[in-house]
Amino acid sequence: MMFLPEGSRDEMGSVVNKRFHVMEVFRKVVSTRGYQQIATPLLEYATTFTNEHVGMKLQEMMKWFNANGDIEVLRPDWTIAIARALSTQPQEPQKYAYQGSVFKLNTPGVEFHQIGIEMIHIPDLMGESESLLMAQTFLKQLGVGSCIIELGHTDIYESLAQELSLSTVAAENLRQAMHDKKKDEVYQIAKANGTIETAEELAALVDAFGSIEIIAEYEQRWENRKDLLEILQHIKQLVAILQQSGSEDILVDLGRVKNQPYYSGMMFRGFLPSSGVVCFSGGRYDRLYEQFGNSVSAVGLAFDVDVLVDQVQDSEQKETICIIASPETIAYSEQLRSEFPDAIVDVQSEPINREKYDKVLEIVNRNGKNEVVEK
Ligand SMILES: N[C@@H](Cc1c[nH]c[nH+]1)C(=O)O
Numbered sequence: 179m180m181f182l183p184e185g186s187r188d189e190m191g192s193v194v195n196k197r198f199h200v201m202e203v204f205r206k207v208v209s210t211r212g213y214q215q216i217a218t219p220l221l222e223y224a225t226t227f228t229n230e231h232v233g234m235k236l237q238e239m240m241k242w243f244n245a246n247g248d249i250e251v252l253r254p255d256w257t258i259a260i261a262r263a264l265s266t267q268p269q270e271p272q273k274y275a276y277q278g279s280v281f282k283l284n285t286p287g288v289e290f291h292q293i294g295i296e297m298i299h300i301p302d303l304m305g306e307s308e309s310l311l312m313a314q315t316f317l318k319q320l321g322v323g324s325c326i327i328e329l330g331h332t333d334i335y336e337s338l339a340q341e342l343s344l345s346t347v348a349a350e351n352l353r354q355a356m357h358d359k360k361k362d363e364v365y366q367i368a369k370a371n372g373t374i375e376t377a378e379e380l381a382a383l384v385d386a387f388g389s390i391e392i393i394a395e396y397e398q399r400w401e402n403r404k405d406l407l408e409i410l411q412h413i414k415q416l417v418a419i420l421q422q423s424g425s426e427d428i429l430v431d432l433g434r435v436k437n438q439p440y441y442s443g444m445m446f447r448g449f450l451p452s453s454g455v456v457c458f459s460g461g462r463y464d465r466l467y468e469q470f471g472n473s474v475s476a477v478g479l480a481f482d483v484d485v486l487v488d489q490v491q492d493s494e495q496k497e498t499i500c501i502i503a504s505p506e507t508i509a510y511s512e513q514l515r516s517e518f519p520d521a522i523v524d525v526q527s528e529p530i531n532r533e534k535y536d537k538v539l540e541i542v543n544r545n546g547k548n549e550v551v552e553k
Contacts, residue, residue, distance in 0.1 A: 185288030208275035231469035233439035294480030330434030342372035386432035
């Protein structure tokens with residue numbers, strides 16, 4: 179395209195209106211739930227996101243060298259930027275909300291609008307349920323209705339995979355096969371690098387998704403594995419809180435692999451019931467704070483604003499009025515606005531596009547007096 183780098187785009191009118199509407203509703207919901215707003219700069223050092231505690235990939239970031247030879251990036255992720263900002267904050271419960279763009283080179287589009295929440299120093303179940311209850315409340319207020327919540331946990335797959343001795347390449351292949359739910363491939367890689375029992379467990383894990391009833395099935399299957407049973411117990415507690423709060427559509431994916439390198443523990447996603455599109459994604463990331471030498475309970479989620487924008491109506495339902503003015507009547511038109519406090523009033527000069535308005539008013543000067551006539 180001329181004048182814009184690939185992936186960048188201009189937006190006008192309704193899309194922008196709807197985005198502001200989504201953000202306004204979000205701001206109201208988070209402020210009534212006790213969140214503070216946070217904003218971090220668009221420009222950061224790459225190492226904030228690529229260091230060993232975080233592990234995002236440099237090749238997926240928008241980046242360049244600064245004058246000192248350091249690599250700078252456009253914010254690729256809010257969660258990590260906020261962890262950096264909060265690392266010097268007092269060790270007490272804190273809840274933050276944010277809205278702004280993230281930039282990713284690995285996904286078509288480059289710039290993505292997100293709104294989200296992050297919480298630190300809040301007990302695990304409390305933080306996880308707050309994330310999801312806030313999400314459901316927000317979606318309801320937005321008129322999108324409640325979404326389907328999917329729960330997963332990083333440590334089920336990871337504790338089973340740990341029983342294998344995997345090269346870096348095999349580990350990545352296994353993770354990808356697990357992600358793609360390729361059962362045969364998972365079994366083959368696991369068998370080649372460990373015992374048949376572990377290979378069978380991992381292959382069974384590929385199928386461990388669906389309604390919450392499957393939790394009971396895997397409780398039996400893993401009756402001798404205390405670590406996995408504890409995870410299932412935790413998931414059940416979270417499910418109970420969500421159900422008591424009116425969320426009916428809850429799914430689990432016990433074999434889910436993490437979609438962010440920093441997740442450790444519960445992970446969640448929200449799907450739109452109408453299309454199955456993911457509208458939010460989040461999880462627990464206590465270990466991300468270890469780089470700052472602290473042990474911190476941390477959890478949050480982010481909404482894909484571009485997905486939500488497709489779901490909302492343009493909220494401007496007001497009457498549109500056009501006042502046709504001339505240089506002599508501009509000042510009078512401005513006064514006239516106050517007579518239509520609930521309408522959208524546009525002052526224009528001829529020619530106008532009549533189609534755009536519910537009502538067109540013209541100011542005519544009769545005997546030195548301004549009169550308003552409807553055209
Ligand atoms: N930053 C994550 C979402 C998230 C927020 N908090 C925890 N997870 C993402 O962009 O996918």
